[in-house]
Amino acid sequence: MPSEKAFVFSVLLITNTKLMNTEALKTSLRDNPFTRWAMLLTVGFVLAANYYFYDALSPLKSTLTKEFGFTSTDFGLFVSVYSIPNVFFLMAVMGGIILDKLGIRRTGFMFIAFMTLGALVTAYGASDMYRNNGLGYAFMSSFMPGYSPELKMMLLGRFLFGLGAETSIVVISKIIVKWFKGKELALAFGVKLGLARTGSFLAFNLSPILIEAEAGWTVATWFAAFFVTSALLVFLIYMMFDLKLDRQVEHGGLLSKSEEFQFSDLTKLLMNRSFIYVTLLCLTFYSAVFPFLSFSADFFLNKFGMSIKESGFISSLLPVGTMIFTPLFGFFVDKYGKAASLMIYGSLILVTVHLIFAFTGLTPYVMMVILGVAFSLVPAAMWPSVAKMVDETRIGSAYGFMFSVQNLGLWAFPILAGVVLDGTNPEGTSQLDYTYTMLMFACLGVFGLLFALLLKREDKVSGYGLELPSNSK
Numbered sequence: 246m247p248s249e250k251a252f253v254f255s256v257l258l259i260t261n262t263k264l265m266n267t268e269a270l271k272t273s274l275r276d277n278p279f280t281r282w283a284m285l286l287t288v289g290f291v292l293a294a295n296y297y298f299y300d301a302l303s304p305l306k307s308t309l310t311k312e313f314g315f316t317s318t319d320f321g322l323f324v325s326v327y328s329i330p331n332v333f334f335l336m337a338v339m340g341g342i343i344l345d346k347l348g349i350r351r352t353g354f355m356f357i358a359f360m361t362l363g364a365l366v367t368a369y370g371a372s373d374m375y376r377n378n379g380l381g382y383a384f385m386s387s388f389m390p391g392y393s394p395e396l397k398m399m400l401l402g403r404f405l406f407g408l409g410a411e412t413s414i415v416v417i418s419k420i421i422v423k424w425f426k427g428k429e430l431a432l433a434f435g436v437k438l439g440l441a442r443t444g445s446f447l448a449f450n451l452s453p454i455l456i457e458a459e460a461g462w463t464v465a466t467w468f469a470a471f472f473v474t475s476a477l478l479v480f481l482i483y484m485m486f487d488l489k490l491d492r493q494v495e496h497g498g499l500l501s502k503s504e505e506f507q508f509s510d511l512t513k514l515l516m517n518r519s520f521i522y523v524t525l526l527c528l529t530f531y532s533a534v535f536p537f538l539s540f541s542a543d544f545f546l547n548k549f550g551m552s553i554k555e556s557g558f559i560s561s562l563l564p565v566g567t568m569i570f571t572p573l574f575g576f577f578v579d580k581y582g583k584a585a586s587l588m589i590y591g592s593l594i595l596v597t598v599h600l601i602f603a604f605t606g607l608t609p610y611v612m613m614v615i616l617g618v619a620f621s622l623v624p625a626a627m628w629p630s631v632a633k634m635v636d637e638t639r640i641g642s643a644y645g646f647m648f649s650v651q652n653l654g655l656w657a658f659p660i661l662a663g664v665v666l667d668g669t670n671p672e673g674t675s676q677l678d679y680t681y682t683m684l685m686f687a688c689l690g691v692f693g694l695l696f697a698l699l700l701k702r703e704d705k706v707s708g709y710g711l712e713l714p715s716n717s718k
């Protein structure tokens with residue numbers, strides 16, 4: 246009889262505990278749509294600040310030339326130094342491993358702090374405070390006299406910014422999975438990208454306005470740096486909710502031990518042909534877009550004789566297009582599939598627009614919106630496709646690896662664009678000719694198209710179902 250009582254008691258206890266756990270899961274923060282989407286807005290703000298800073302100096306290329314004597318190559322160097330930590334120290338891959346070990350809060354805070362430090366150092370390098378013999382000016386003047394002390398300090402800042410920025414994107418991708426898995430995941434990814442691109446849109450429009458401030462043109466760089474600093478503070482708010490969620494679901498974090506990165510995973514990825522093609526498409530496609538975008542405002546200024554404000558505005562039409570189209574195409578891919586085909590169409594549009602830029606004087610307004618369609622088609626189809634080829638537990642390593650390869654292009658092509666510009670224009674020329682630079686971007690697009698075609702062909706063999714709707718695989 247006592248053992249019977251004990252049995253009934255244990256059954257009741259187990260049932261009760263199960264009920265309590267179910268209750269905890271039911272009422273956890275992620276189950277509340279308002280909180281879930283508020284978290285997306287919070288980390289979206291961090292992403293927007295990241296993208297804002299990345300693009301904030303692009304419409305100011307001519308200002309940097311006027312103020313500091315930057316050549317096109319110097320500007321290209323400045324843009325590309327962002328990628329050095331990710332290419333040469335494999336920071337995006339390492340960041341993924343650190344993320345698996347330390348968790349979202351500590352990794353996120355650490356890398357967003359690097360981003361902030363880098364942004365502040367960059368703004369300091371361009372400031373009058375620094376130029377009037379401020380801290381580090383004498384040191385930066387003491388070596389490599391071919392490069393100005395301003396450029397050297399700004400390069401150091403952008404290097405630190407890049408070290409934090411790419412890994413913070415990986416962290417935020419994990420955060421989205423943590424809050425939206427099993428819910429509106431694809432839509433959340435689309436909205437996340439849209440928010441990120443809002444940062445680029447603002448940068449191209451606000452920077453040209455801020456350089457006219459009474460306090461001087463460096464208001465534009467300080468504003469960008471403080472935007473990133475505010476993102477660090479916003480991330481602190483996110484961390485409180487993240488901690489609360491972890492306590493509610495009684496997990497230390499989203500990732501289990503078995504999800505930790507192993508180097509053998511990389512070998513497996515490298516043997517996967519579809520993954521190789523999508524990575525090469527990522528490298529070539531993004532190299533034809535981001536470095537182009539960095540030079541685009543200066544291209545419009547020179548080719549069409551526009552003002553800094555107008556050329557910045559036209560550049561911003563590309564992110565505007567993507568803010569609208571990326572969630573739409575994401576929804577399309579979820580519902581109807583055709584991801585491999587969409588990547589082909591996106592690459593085809595990219596090549597066409599770059600060739601039009603190189604050889605015609607057609608209005609850039611329409612062309613930039615069309616380019617926005619291409620820049621929505623490929624990302625909306627590409628990132629979810631990786632999830633079909635790679636085991637879900639390895640998605641962080643896969644994205645980290647793709648980011649590092651992609652950064653090789655984001656490092657090399659801004660420098661090459663600057664070198665081609667300087668090489669094809671006589672020194673001191675008042676109007677830069679961009680024909681060869683645009684041809685270089687068009688060639689990258691052709692390679693992207695080739696990899697997209699190979700990817701579609703390979704899909705028939707591998708059977709990953711890239712052409713099928715998301716829930717059918």
Ligand SMILES: C[C@H](N)C(=O)N[C@@H](CCCCN)C(=O)O
Nearest residue numbers: 411414418441624628644648651
């Ligand atoms: C620049 C960065 N490495 C990048 O590739 N950004 C993508 C979004 C990546 C999302 C991965 N889940 C972009 O299209 O901006």
